[in-house]
Amino acid sequence: MSANIINGKELAQELRLNMKEEVYQLNDQEISPNLTVILVGDNPASKSYVKGKQKASAEVGIKSNVIELPDTTTEEKLLNVIRELNKNDEVHGILVQLPLPAHINEQLVIETITPSKDVDGFHPINIGRMMTGQDTFLPCTPFGILTMLKSKNIPLEGKHAVIIGRSNIVGKPIGQLLLNENATVTYCHSRTIDLKTYTKDADILVVAVGRAHVIDDTYIKDGAIVIDVGINRLEDGSLTGDVDFNKAVEKAAYITPVPRGVGPMTIAMLLHNTIKAAKGLT
Numbered sequence: 001m002s003a004n005i006i007n008g009k010e011l012a013q014e015l016r017l018n019m020k021e022e023v024y025q026l027n028d029q030e031i032s033p034n035l036t037v038i039l040v041g042d043n044p045a046s047k048s049y050v051k052g053k054q055k056a057s058a059e060v061g062i063k064s065n066v067i068e069l070p071d072t073t074t075e076e077k078l079l080n081v082i083r084e085l086n087k088n089d090e091v092h093g094i095l096v097q098l099p100l101p102a103h104i105n106e107q108l109v110i111e112t113i114t115p116s117k118d119v120d121g122f123h124p125i126n127i128g129r130m131m132t133g134q135d136t137f138l139p140c141t142p143f144g145i146l147t148m149l150k151s152k153n154i155p156l157e158g159k160h161a162v163i164i165g166r167s168n169i170v171g172k173p174i175g176q177l178l179l180n181e182n183a184t185v186t187y188c189h190s191r192t193i194d195l196k197t198y199t200k201d202a203d204i205l206v207v208a209v210g211r212a213h214v215i216d217d218t219y220i221k222d223g224a225i226v227i228d229v230g231i232n233r234l235e236d237g238s239l240t241g242d243v244d245f246n247k248a249v250e251k252a253a254y255i256t257p258v259p260r261g262v263g264p265m266t267i268a269m270l271l272h273n274t275i276k277a278a279k280g281l282t
């Protein structure tokens with residue numbers, strides 16, 4: 001049996017159509033949603049992600065501005081740029097592309113963005129609201145994953161969700177969102193002993209390791225749902241996930257591909273959060 005493939009690219013496209021309508025309605029009320037992205041340095045991967053965000057924004061009628069700063073930018077200069085954007089009423093969403101150069105304190109930067117414009121959902125206030133189940137800006141990748149699961153009406157209550165990875169932007173928050181949906185959640189990571197014991201029991205397996213093809217069919221329970229968050233660039237320039245798709249697809253009931261899986265959904269949720277910010281919610 002071959003798994004049902006959850007196409008994030010198509011779902012993101014569908015969501016963008018709906019969001020375009022929403023933006024029209026906001027425009028009628030003289031609101032023009034604006035996302036400002038700050039890009040520090042010239043990491044080619046970051047540049048390409050920022051291009052993707054601009055293209056998707058334009059498609060739904062969100063105005064996007066990119067502020068490009070050299071990699072020699074001081075932390076204080078970056079914080080001042082953010083403080084100005086916090087005060088600018090025309091700017092609804094602020095996103096600082098990560099990772100930042102090593103001389104800049106990422107956590108300080110995140111905490112300088114005013115929570116009501118934190119469309120990444122990385123500010124501790126927004127993380128706290130997520131943890132307590134309040135309405136807030138949810139972090140885009142976990143929110144995208146939840147939206148993919150819901151689009152297939154996959155029941156989450158009582159299911160054993162196993163997360164591999166514990167980053168602040170993916171692993172920790174996806175576990176929290178699944179917990180909020182009444183799943184039973186297990187976190188695994190690089191120090192986990194006997195990873196397979198956990199993954200073989202997973203009804204829902206979320207893989208956010210950051211290394212190509214580390215999870216194959218031998219880690220997966222028959223009929224599991226497999227979400228691949230990995231984005232690994234191979235030497236030939238192609239993209240691949242953390243899951244060995246060709247093997248896993250034979251074991252899973254549902255699986256997300258890379259590319260065209262979680263990545264496009266991450267961007268769609270960023271647009272969703274920007275529209276929410278423009279409406280003045282949270």
Ligand SMILES: Nc1nc(=O)c2c([nH]1)NC[C@@H]1CN(c3ccc(C(=O)N[C@@H](CCC(=O)O)C(=O)O)cc3)C=[N+]21
Binds near residue numbers: 120239263
């Ligand atoms: N403040 C901040 N917020 C982020 O959300 C953020 C970030 N920093 N830094 C980098 C990561 C990475 N990320 C991706 C988004 C979309 C795709 C995506 O759409 N990928 C396509 C392929 C794109 C291609 O071909 O290059 C796909 O998987 O099909 C990938 C990666 C957001 N990030």
